[in-house]
Amino acid sequence: MKRALITEAFRSIWKTRSRFLSILAIVAVGTGFFAGIKACTPDMMMTTEEYFKEYNLSDIHLVSTFGFDEKDLAAIEEVDGIVAMMPSYSAELFSDTASSPDTIVKVYSLPLDGDWEDPAFMNRPILKEGRLPQQKGECLVERGKKTPTEFTIGSTIHFRSDEETELSDMLDCDTYTIVGIVESPYYLNTDRGAASIGDGVVDTFVMIPEEHFCYEDDIYTDVHLLVQKPEGLSPFDEDYESLIMDYSERFEALADVRTVARYNEIMDEANAELADAKEELAEGIETQQRELADARQKIADAEQEIADGEREYWDGLQTFQEEIAEAEQELLDAEEELAEAETKLADGEKELQEGWEEYYDGKAQLDEGEAEFQSQKAAAEEGFAQAEAQLAQLKQQLTDAENGAAVLPSLIETLKQQLSQAEQSGMASEAELQMLRDSIKEQEQNLLAAQGAVQQLPPVIAGIETQLNEGRAQLADAQQSLHSAAEQLRQGRKELNEAQKQLEEGRAELEEGKQELADGWEEFYEEKAKAQQELYDAQLKIADGKAELEQAKIDLAEGEAESNAEIADAQQKIADAEAELADVELPEWYIWDREDFGGYASFRDDMIKVDAIAAVFPVFFILVAALVCLTTMSRMVEEERTQIGTMKALGYSEGAIVSKYLIYSISASLIGSILGLAVGFQLFPQIVIGVYRTMYTIPDPMTPFRWDYALWCTLAAIACTAWAALASCRKELRSCPAQLMRPKTPKAGKRVLLERIGWLWKRLSFTYKVTIRNVFRYKRRAFMTILGVAGCTALMVAGFGIRHAIGAIVTRQYGEIFCYDGIVALDEAETEEKDEAVRHILNHELVDSGILALQDSATVSNGQKELEIYLVVPSQQEGLEDYIVLRNRKSHEALSLQEDQVIINEKLSKVMGWTVGDTIDLSYGELSGSAQISAITENYTLNYVYLLPSAYEAVLGQSVDYNTVLMDMTDPAQESRLSKELLENETILGISYASSGNEKFMDMVNSLDIVVWVLIASAGLLAIIVLYNLANININERVRELATIKVLGFYDKEVSSYVYRENNISTGLGILLGLALGTLLEQFALVVVEADDVMFAPDLPLTVFLYSAILTVVFAQIINVIVHFKLKKINMVESMKSVE
């Protein structure tokens, strides 16, 4: 190719840059939209796959109602193809916070030292904020929809269990400090699963160090597994699904074996425990009896002791009283005696006084007597002295005689003894003897003489003596009398003195006695008081003893009662345990694969839906883009017709000439395509995934540049524009150079068909005539406009329509068809228990009314296809319309159940090809039969077969066993309270509320809103680019004409409206076409998206069309504004100069 030609090509790009850019833009939008939308699903998959891989999402999650012991784990690990196994713990607990009491928290274990390389560390937390726990007592929380706002880093969480369980059976600690906020790959959406406590719905999850869990017997509650799978197999692939299905079957088989083994183990253990408990109870009873007997004996002893003590007391009291009385008497006696003594003493003193008086009288007499005596005495004394002297002579004589008479016998005797001794001895001479004998005779004569004197003298002496003595005696007598009187006086005085002394002594004694008495009294009182105190003490002691005894008796009674209660309790417990044991069911293993994880299945379904949408919508863009390119290129070739002619005339080959346009078109589409792809691959997945990120917890989307899509898109775009260039050139090149160099004859004006309808044409104003003729004149451009606008409108109709179709499900299914507020599920039970449960439900203050029904999944078949449906058997026809409305969708005519026929829903009839009067095969559990369809009812989600109990019996041959109560609430805001209170009845299994189904769909609708806005924005962009491009072509092509009317003096506004009118008509037609196309597109999209058990609202409300039309008009107006300014800028002089 010649250099000049290339230069010219690029120069023309620069010169016509706005056209170049418009081709570039439309290609960019077309490819960007197409590739971007197409890339959404793969990007989403890739993002989540990587996410699952990074955070090691388990393939299978096993949960057992009894937990897993070592043997279970060993058995699980032995299953073929298990790559890694993570036994772990979980618990469902409450946490009360100010903002949301009774928050149900799913607590998961987290290995403190989780090895991020270890495949056995599954479902790793994704740290969003804070840090991972490093020690016990720390925990991680999530930022879910229902997570209490108080769960922030640094705050603490307190857990509590429900009444039936002990927190300490699960965890060793109930308070944890939040250190981090995480997400879990296990939960893709906001659904946190079902709980077995509270209102049955888990609100949020918390991860705590594994070490806190303390289930008995080293039981793990959960087992997470990774299975062997081919490298690169997407978890969203069907192969993955079937692979996991295989594993599930294996685990089901394993579960059958393990659960029985485990059951037996548990039963044995429990029975042993029960036996132990019983034994313990028996021992307990024995101990109790013994202890009671002991206690009773002790009480009896104490009673005896108290009785003894009492008796002793009474004895003591008596003794005391007696002794006291005695002592008192004694003291009184002593007092009396003392008084007597005092009297006596007083008498004595009186006597003494008298005595003393007598004495002094006596003394005076005595003194007189003495004086008399003294005088007599002196006289007598003289007579005596004479008598005495005579007498003394005589007495001397007599004494001598007596002496001789007294000594002489003894001398004689001695002499006689000496004579006898001398005679006997013979030795003494006779002289001597005679001498001795003479001495004896002399002596004897002396003796006789002395004796004779002795005999004569005494009477003389005696006479004198007698006289003397008589005198003397008289004197003596007198003296004696005096003496004796004195003596008597003295004696009296002495006596008196003695008496006085005695009296004094008596007084002293008396005083002493008195003192003694006083002392005695004092002692008496002291003793008495002491004794009384003692007695009192004794009394007190007795009273205390009695009180103690009473207490002891009460204690005994209480103790007995208590121990009896304990025993009764223990017995009850044993009975309960026995009953429980009897009720123990086989353990059940729940085998959950990713389908069952939070949001996984709905995420996959959503991705498939996005893919289906992606297959339809971008087609419009591509189509419109292609047409715009074609138009623009042909226009360009037309404009350069003269130049082509010149070139041809200069001898350039056709190829060389065409190459310029090829360069032009290819470079525009290539650059556009690259730009579009670069933006599209980012933008659309970001937006779409962004939308889904509001519903699902997935990381930032990965939006790689997808070379495969890019290549195809670019090739298609290039092919399209290049073909457009070629086709236009070929047409021109067929003409000869001369012809080409002449201006192209302006397109001849032509009458339009409408003009033939004279009456109508005449009525049109001049301007409209012009407009209409123009529209028809520039048919291709009008067609392009119409198509572009139609595409735009159609996309919007589809967007709004899909939104309505899905949104209406919520309002219709849960607002108009299912009018109940909730369904209460009943357990299989005896009739009475069920009746009780039903009463419990219907009598609840929050329940307005209810109807008993059987609702269960069953299967229908039409011979070729089987489909799972829901069987609904209301107990009666009356009042059913308060809960479920059966009606014709179009006419809203109420349908009533026939005695022996069934009503099926619309979607079911469509899927199975059934109409009224057809017979369906129905099988429910073991039962089966066939029934005739009496009517087809409006329904949007799931498939239902409705029949009356009579029909049920007729078809399935058994009476109905109701399992649900459909109910209306008085206050639908109090769902969780109702759940909690209804679940107190054991026959009531659970309550599902219409609102939750409602909410689920509302989420879907909300997310669809964004998709709809994406569609609208894209459609708007498409419309704007197409319209702008066409408007540009329009202006360029007609610049002369427009300049002319400007010269004619048309105001800017008039010039614009001259052009607008055409655009508006095209746009209007485009909108109409778009509405029709959009309806088709919407229907198509719904067919693609619709599942077997969902029917989207098949009608399209006026508003959908209205919104689409209005928005399209808005976009068209935006272009009109741009066109207006473009028109304003047209230079009349310049425009008129050029020659066409």
Added chain:
Amino acid sequence: MSYVELKDVYKRYQMGEVTITASNGVNFEIEKGEFAVIVGSSGAGKTTILNILGGMDSCDEGKISVDGRDISKYNAKQLTEYRRHDIGFVFQFYNLVPNLTAKENVELAAQICKEPMDAVEVLEKVGLGERLNNFPAQLSGGEQQRVSIARALAKRPKLLLCDEPTGALDYNTGKQILKLLQDTCRKENMTVVLITHNQAITPMADRVIRMKNSKVEEMRLNPNPTPVEEIEW
């Protein structure tokens, strides 16, 4: 004061770094009802003057008064109004709207005036009474120029400005068109300004303004204009 008066009119175009002076102090005047011809070779600045006079362009300096009103100070809107009510244009290439019939092309102009002439009447006047409903493509060049003149006349303009009206026409047709213009001028007392490079046409004018190098070289009155039929070139 004359009906049309240009005084020291300057018009400069900036082409890159070069300033082209298209009108370099143009002065002339035309009286009401005159048939004025502005003649000059290509590039002499006659079209510029016509554009400025017709309100399609504005001058940089100088004063232009038409019927006593100074249009040199008009803004875009006023110029549009001026064109709308006071000016009729006839172009070399007719500039008919191809999608409109002859009658409709006239109506296109007529509908925006205050007191337009009836389209059919005007067309009959220009001799196209039979071809009212033909599209421009169905008309010959002369016929198209007639439509163009009719379109200009329908507005009852104060000035009829013609830019080489015969440039694209053959001799005879050209003559007929000139005749039509002259007749219109005479019969309707229309002030006609005609631009041409053809010196031969000047004798038919009441006033001849000769331009050269963006200036008026000569302006002379022609007391006895020659009828078109007698002019030959």
